Amino acid sequence: MKKTHNINIGNSIVHIEEDAYEMLTNYLNEVKNHFSKSADDFEIVTDIENRIAEMFAEILAAQQKQVINIEDVQSVIKQMGSVRDFETLEDTEGEPEVSSHYNSIRKLYRDTDQAMVAGVCSGLGHYLDIQTKWIRLFTFLSIFIFGAGLLVYIIFWIMVPKATTRIEKMEMRGEETNLRGFANTHLHPLAEQSRGFIAGFIQGIGEFVQGTGKVVFKFIVGGIIAFASFFLLALIVVLAVFLGLWSSDVQNYFPISMVNEEYLFPMSIAAFIILFIPLLGLILFSIRVGFNGRPVSKVLSYGLLLAWIAGVFTGIFYVARVSTEFKEGAEFAQTTPLNSFPVYSLNINKARYFTKEDSLNYRIDATRYKGRKIMSSLDDDFNMPRSISFRMEKSLDGKVSLNTAFKSRGKTFEVALKNAQNIHYDFLQEGANLNFNPILHIPKMANWRGQEVVLVLNIPVGTEVRISKEFNRYLNGYDYWNCEHDEGSQYTSWIMTETGVKCKFEKEKNDN
Amino acid sequence: MIAENTQTQMRKGILEYCVLLIISRGEIYASDIIAELKQAKLLVVEGTLYPLLTRLKNNGLLSYNWVESTSGPPRKYYILTDTGRGILKQLDTTWEELSYAINTSRKEADNESKKPTNQTES
Numbered sequence: 001m002k003k004t005h006n007i008n009i010g011n012s013i014v015h016i017e018e019d020a021y022e023m024l025t026n027y028l029n030e031v032k033n034h035f036s037k038s039a040d041d042f043e044i045v046t047d048i049e050n051r052i053a054e055m056f057a058e059i060l061a062a063q064q065k066q067v068i069n070i071e072d073v074q075s076v077i078k079q080m081g082s083v084r085d086f087e088t089l090e091d092t093e094g095e096p097e098v099s100s101h102y103n104s105i106r107k108l109y110r111d112t113d114q115a116m117v118a119g120v121c122s123g124l125g126h127y128l129d130i131q132t133k134w135i136r137l138f139t140f141l142s143i144f145i146f147g148a149g150l151l152v153y154i155i156f157w158i159m160v161p162k163a164t165t166r167i168e169k170m171e172m173r174g175e176e177t178n179l180r181g182f183a184n185t186h187l188h189p190l191a192e193q194s195r196g197f198i199a200g201f202i203q204g205i206g207e208f209v210q211g212t213g214k215v216v217f218k219f220i221v222g223g224i225i226a227f228a229s230f231f232l233l234a235l236i237v238v239l240a241v242f243l244g245l246w247s248s249d250v251q252n253y254f255p256i257s258m259v260n261e262e263y264l265f266p267m268s269i270a271a272f273i274i275l276f277i278p279l280l281g282l283i284l285f286s287i288r289v290g291f292n293g294r295p296v297s298k299v300l301s302y303g304l305l306l307a308w309i310a311g312v313f314t315g316i317f318y319v320a321r322v323s324t325e326f327k328e329g330a331e332f333a334q335t336t337p338l339n340s341f342p343v344y345s346l347n348i349n350k351a352r353y354f355t356k357e358d359s360l361n362y363r364i365d366a367t368r369y370k371g372r373k374i375m376s377s378l379d380d381d382f383n384m385p386r387s388i389s390f391r392m393e394k395s396l397d398g399k400v401s402l403n404t405a406f407k408s409r410g411k412t413f414e415v416a417l418k419n420a421q422n423i424h425y426d427f428l429q430e431g432a433n434l435n436f437n438p439i440l441h442i443p444k445m446a447n448w449r450g451q452e453v454v455l456v457l458n459i460p461v462g463t464e465v466r467i468s469k470e471f472n473r474y475l476n477g478y479d480y481w482n483c484e485h486d487e488g489s490q491y492t493s494w495i496m497t498e499t500g501v502k503c504k505f506e507k508e509k510n511d512n
Numbered sequence: 513m514i515a516e517n518t519q520t521q522m523r524k525g526i527l528e529y530c531v532l533l534i535i536s537r538g539e540i541y542a543s544d545i546i547a548e549l550k551q552a553k554l555l556v557v558e559g560t561l562y563p564l565l566t567r568l569k570n571n572g573l574l575s576y577n578w579v580e581s582t583s584g585p586p587r588k589y590y591i592l593t594d595t596g597r598g599i600l601k602q603l604d605t606t607w608e609e610l611s612y613a614i615n616t617s618r619k620e621a622d623n624e625s626k627k628p629t630n631q632t633e634s
Contacts, residue, residue: 010585011585012585031559035563038563040563040566040567040570043566044562044563044566047542047562047565047566047588048559048562050585050587051542051543051558051562053585054543054581054585054587078557079557079558080557080558080559081557081558081559081560082557082559085557085559085560086557086559086560086563
């Protein structure tokens with residue numbers, strides 16, 4: 001019993017056995033390829049197909065049977081002639097026939113006949129014409145480069161189809177899939193190729209020179225695959241970090257500090273899926289374009305698409321949830337009176353002063369509390385966007401004071417207010433020196449909710465303020481550089497007038 | 513390679529001439545042309561004829577009629593056009609010239625190749 005196909009050739013329906021069908025398809029493809037160079041290829045191929053159909057009809061009528069078998073196809077092809085026979089009668093001027101010499105275009109398949117695991121290495125061996133053991137060795141070694149080899153192996157496993165039919169096996173080995181090759185494999189089916197490494201290497205170089213263009217293309221595709229695989233790997237590592245497989249405090253750093261701790265897990269999974277699937281798709285597509293014309297299986301591609309959509313929706317859902325945490329805003333202000341001096345210096349001080357409350361929070365011995373000062377580390381800078389603004393205003397009552405407004409957002413007004421109250425900001429007056437901290441602090445493990453501090457320094461008219469260079473770098477909103485009196489100076493002088501703060505140097509110039 | 517190339521060129525021209533000659537006798541089906549060419553040992557496989565016929569037709573030397581067939585799809589029956597006839601006449605003269613040239617050249621070559629062999633034998 002044999003499986004048969006129904007084919008429509010030359011507008012007539014023919015029943016044909018599977019192996020015969022394979023052979024005929026192969027032959028017709030070859031013919032089409034051969035004539036595709038000429039302008040009238042369609043007409044020629046149609047003529048040939050019609051003639052073949054006619055021959056089939058004759059055979060069926062003569063032998064009184066219903067199905068075309070492989071012998072019939074062979075006899076028809078013999079009569080019609082192979083592409084090689086056509087070539088002898090056509091223009092061979094100009095380019096010498098490279099193709100007749102080494103015609104085989106290999107295709108990448110998994111060779112499950114000689115597989116150690118899934119036949120990826122032996123398949124690649126056939127494809128690259130390198131002995132499989134070298135590929136295996138290379139793959140094995142590359143597993144130790146952060147498991148890259150393993151990942152690539154798995155991707156190839158998923159992506160590359162295994163060679164099942166005879167034609168595929170022949171394509172894999174680079175045997176000619178025309179009739180000569182077919183006849184050869186008929187005689188000794190899939191005879192083991194035993195070529196030495198050096199011979200293979202030399203032939204490989206020959207092929208390389210022949211198809212440099214193709215090779216370059218494949219290199220590019222290979223590069224894309226390698227890059228994408230690397231990113232994929234990195235993504236997996238990042239996911240592991242986010243899921244807390246290694247102890248880390250990512251959730252204290254800015255963009256992530258927005259996300260509530262309980263959302264972090266689903267959000268990282270969603271983000272992972274959203275990024276992972278396109279990358280995987282890119283790799284699969286590159287493999288398809290670069291190495292093998294086979295599409296990804298429908299189940300796999302639709303599955304990936306669905307997973308991606310699900311990831312996107314989950315992501316949107318959680319982003320929406322997080323954004324509701326920013327719905328309401330709250331603000332409260334406190335005013336600190338300052339001792340008055342005719343001249344103030346504004347400086348930056350990164351040290352962190354602990355209140356008694358803080359000391360209790362951090363379990364520092366409260367009984368011996370005497371105004372602690374902790375030198376804070378600079379990498380706190382990345383905790384959140386710089387969210388402190390500073391300005392100077394004219395004091396109406398002639399007193400000097402610092403008005404500190406704490407702002408935050410939250411799901412409800414109460415939550416927002418609580419968030420605002422949790423802001424810790426360090427300011428210290430040391431005589432005429434006003435020391436400001438360039439950053440604000442929120443409790444550890446608290447989320448970023450747009451916390452802000454607005455500092456307003458109220459000073460009476462005529463008070464001079466010296467803004468240090470460093471202060472300017474962190475907090476100043478004034479036009480520092482235009483007010484620089486002499487270049488080496490570490491500060492610029494400003495003075496409060498009836499109409500607001502003016503550059504002292506500019507003002508004196510105007511007054512004169 | 514060079515010999516092959518020359519052979520191909522020669523055969524190509526002659527095949528074309530023969531095809532035109534065969535078709536000039538009247539409407540004919542491709543496989544009948546092939547049968548004749550095979551008999552004349554000029555052609556081994558059918559596939560080579562179709563591109564040739566298509567090319568001749570596109571150059572205006574041939575035209576064809578569709579004829580219904582009892583076994584299979586309708587067939588193309590080829591016929592010579594007036595242009596084809598004109599060209600065939602030109603080819604006839606060319607062929608006579610060629611065969612004259614070849615006969616003469618070969619005679620000369622034969623004579624010359626005989627002389628030295630005779631000398632070595634004697």
